[in-house]
Structure formats: C-alpha cells, structure tokens
Amino acid sequence: MSNAITIISGVFIITGALAIIIGLIGVFRMPDFYTKLHAASVIDTMGTMLIIVGLMLYSGFNLVSVKLLLIMIFILITTPTAAHALAKSALHGGLEPVLNKNKS
Amino acid sequence: MLDRNKCYHIASLFISLAILWLLLSGHYTLLITSLGLLSVLFVTLISLRMNLLPFDQPETFFRFMKYIPYGFWLVLEILKSNIDVCKRILNPRLPISPRWVTIKASQNSEFAKIVYANSITLTPGTISIDVEDENIDVHALSDIGVEGLEAGDMDKKVSQAEQAYV
C-alpha cells in the first residue's frame, strides 16, 4: 500500500519536473515578451502544483504537508501578481505586443 | 472609535496570524508559545499603526474562505489549459496567434475583481494586463483562451462565490 503511494508520488514529481522543462523550452521558443509570459505561467502553475502534491502524498498528513500546502498557496498567489506587474511595466516601458493581424 | 466592523477585522487578523504561527512552529512548550503570542500581538499592533487593514471593505480574513470551492474548480481549469499550452509549445510549427481583447467583469467588490483578474493570469494562455473600472485588458495566446473567457464561465463562478454567505 505505502509502496503504491510512493510510486504515485514519484510519477507526480517527475511529471512536474518535466512540465518545468517544457515551460523553459517555451520561454526559449516564443517570439516576443508577452508570449514568453504564457510559457512562464506553465512553470508557475503546473510544475509547482504537481511537485508539491507529489511531496504531500509522499510525506502523509502531518505538519510537513501543511507547510507544503502553504508554500503552494503562496506561490499560486504571488506569481500571477508578479506576471501582471511585469506585463504592465513592460507596456508602460513601450514594449509593443506582436499581435496576429489577420484574426483580430 | 472602535466600532463592530473594526473589532471583527482586528480579531480575524489576530486569529489568522495565531493559526499560522501554530502551524509553522511545531514547538508547543509554554515559553515558546508565549513568545509566539507576543509576536502575533506585536504584528497586529504594527499593522494597525500602518493602516494596513481594509476597514472600508466588508470582507474580513475569515470571509476569504468562501472562495475555497471556487479554488477547486479553478485548479481543474488550470490543468485543462496547461495541457493545451504544453501541446502548443511542443508542436514544431508553434501554432500561436496572440490577441488583445477587453472583457467585462461583473463583480461588485474590489476584492472579487482582484480574484477574477488573478485567476485570468493564473490560467496559462491568458494574462490580464490592466484593470479599469469594469474592463479587464487581456493578452491571450490563442483563440481558444479568448473563446473560453468570452463564454463567461469564470466570471459567473467568481460572482457566485462572491455572493455566497459564510
């Protein structure tokens, strides 16, 4: 039983690490700053949630998992704020977004 | 000077900080607990002196709990749009079509609008850039994200969570 939980948490953690690497590949491939922000939010949500849920499954229900939950909630609240501040100050700084002309 | 509303705000801040301290500490002897209680009291006094408590808003710290069911729904949405964005990144042709749209926020309170704008940013594929009175400027990675926002599912869910009574 506990062996199965260890395997499940390992799958969660490694999927999360792969999600982080996918997000960084996105940061390298995207053409301009605003689209890079979308790739970065994959890291902030999917990577964080999968790794921390995996660690919570591994540690069981005690004070350690409560601390992990606090870290996850904190990251999920602050990273959209930082992304919003980055986008807003880039717009103020005169960085124009590259838009798709024929659709909009 | 100290009316009911202010008392509720101060008490909810104090109790939330005390719970946070108890969860983070893990040591429960008499000396350590009394030192923790002192520091919680000190932080409450400092935030009173710095005018950090939102006295003009009706929401205290405890009422934030009414957004928890919305949070579970949001996690599912985040997973769905994450898979979509990951597919787009790994596709060799990079099928993106960035768009800039303005959408309506139908919430009443400031805090619910902040929750809505932050949820838009948290969902990969859409980023809220500017919030004016009722309009939110959104930069979207693809047409699917724009369609999801214009259908207004998330807007409705935030409004329902705002009107729920705890």
Next chain:
Amino acid sequence: MFEVATYLILFAMSLALISAIIGKTVYEKILAVNIFGTVTVLFIALFGFLTERPEFLDIALVYALINFIATIAILKFFEYGDMGRSSHINDEADI
C-alpha cells in the same frame, strides 16, 4: 526517484540562467530571474526530502517571500527610477 527529479530541476535551473543571460530586453531578464526563483523554491523543498531533513521547507517558504519582493522591487526601480516614496502623489507607484 528524488534523485532523478533533482537532476531534472538542476537542468531546468541552468536553462533559466542561460535564458536570463541571452534575454534581449530587461523585462525578459527579469522574467527569467523570476522563473529561476520559483524553480529554486521547488529545488529546496525537494532537496529537503532527498536528504530527509524536512526543515528545509522553512527556507523554501522564506525564499518564496524574498523572490516575490525582489521581483516587485526591481520592476519598480526600472519603471520609476527610485523605490517609489511618492505613492501619495502617484497612485500607480503602488505596484
């Protein structure tokens, strides 16, 4: 299992550093540093479990706080030229 995840995360951290070095504008560099911080928080948490010392989680929590504040402070500095004492005059200096 933790070893594999730790190596993957270290690889991701080096990718984030490369992206911070080759970024064209200052905003792309700040974005890369922000990603580096988020990944570092996860790395510290994983490292605590790898060495079986979950006390590392406290450090991870504090690092998450510092990372957010550093991003906002650098952005404010580049946008307004100082750390923004004048929030009474200019409302937008708040973030």
